[in-house]
Amino acid sequence: MQPTCDLYDTFLDAADVLPVTLRHFGGHGAFHGRVETVKCFEDNARIKELAGTPGAGRVMVVDAGGSTRHAVLGDMIAGEAAENGWAGIIIYGAVRDVQALAELPLGVMALAATPRKSVRRGEGQTGLTIRLEGVIVAPGDLVVADADGALLFPAGGPMPDGV
Numbered sequence: 287m288q289p290t291c292d293l294y295d296t297f298l299d300a301a302d303v304l305p306v307t308l309r310h311f312g313g314h315g316a317f318h319g320r321v322e323t324v325k326c327f328e329d330n331a332r333i334k335e336l337a338g339t340p341g342a343g344r345v346m347v348v349d350a351g352g353s354t355r356h357a358v359l360g361d362m363i364a365g366e367a368a369e370n371g372w373a374g375i376i377i378y379g380a381v382r383d384v385q386a387l388a389e390l391p392l393g394v395m396a397l398a399a400t401p402r403k404s405v406r407r408g409e410g411q412t413g414l415t416i417r418l419e420g421v422i423v424a425p426g427d428l429v430v431a432d433a434d435g436a437l438l439f440p441a442g443g444p445m446p447d448g449v
Contacts, residue, residue, distance in 0.1 A: 287318050290434045293446055297437075300444045304429070304436040305397075305419045308376065311387045312364070312394030316432040319345040319373035323425055326410030328356040330363065333375075336412055337363045341372030345393070345429045349416040350379025354398040356405060361386035368392040376429065376436060378418045393431055 287293075294301055322344050324332050328351075336346055346367070350358045359375060361383035367375060374393030381387060381396040382403065415424040426441040439445050 287316070287430055288446060290430055290432050290437050293430060293437055297439070297444055300439070302421045302438040304376065304421055304438055305378065306435055307397055308395040308436060309397070310395055310433070311381050311384055311399065312374065312392045313388055313390045314374065314393040317345065317374040317393030318428065318430040319343045321345055321347050321423060321425055321427040321429055322412065323414055323416050323423060324348040324410060324412050325414050325416050326358060327351040328353050328358065328405050329407050329409045330358040330404035331406050331408045332410035332412050333358055334363050337367035337370065337372065339370060341367060341370050343371060343373045345374040345376060346372060347416070347423050347429065348375065348377045348379065349418060350377055352378055352397065354380040354400055356380065356402050357382035357400050358404045359394070359396070360403065361390070364390055364392055364394060374429070374431060376431070395431060395436060
């Protein structure tokens with residue numbers, strides 16, 4: 287996959303830029319895949335469920351409401367996602383277990399890290415169209431991420447070669 291800067295230069299506004307406040311935490315600094323979405327708030331039950339399913343090279347994009355009070359992803363769930371073939375997880379919220387995340391064969395991006403764990407009430411939804419700082423993200427879209435950030439290519443629009 288080409289670097290995100292080159293892809294942006296090629297596709298310009300056909301590619302949306304995911305929030306620039308997202309930071310890398312995973313062992314893979316560059317990753318890409320088709321999107322599966324989760325919407326939750328300080329509750330990681332749906333993330334855990336999805337991480338336990340075959341990822342098939344997909345990227346989980348989570349709208350955690352931008353909350354950095356509770357981490358909705360840690361090393362155990364991220365490790366399960368890596369074992370099940372997920373390419374990456376992007377959290378519009380917080381993660382924990384930063385050192386362990388950095389050792390996993392998984393792309394992980396989030397707004398921040400906190401030691402406070404998620405509350406688990408069984409809330410949240412998967413497979414929805416979500417919005418991250420004005421960027422509309424839907425299941426089946428394509429995410430390409432590297433050290434410069436993350437691009438989103440909407441399904442049905444122009445796509446980079448090889449995906």
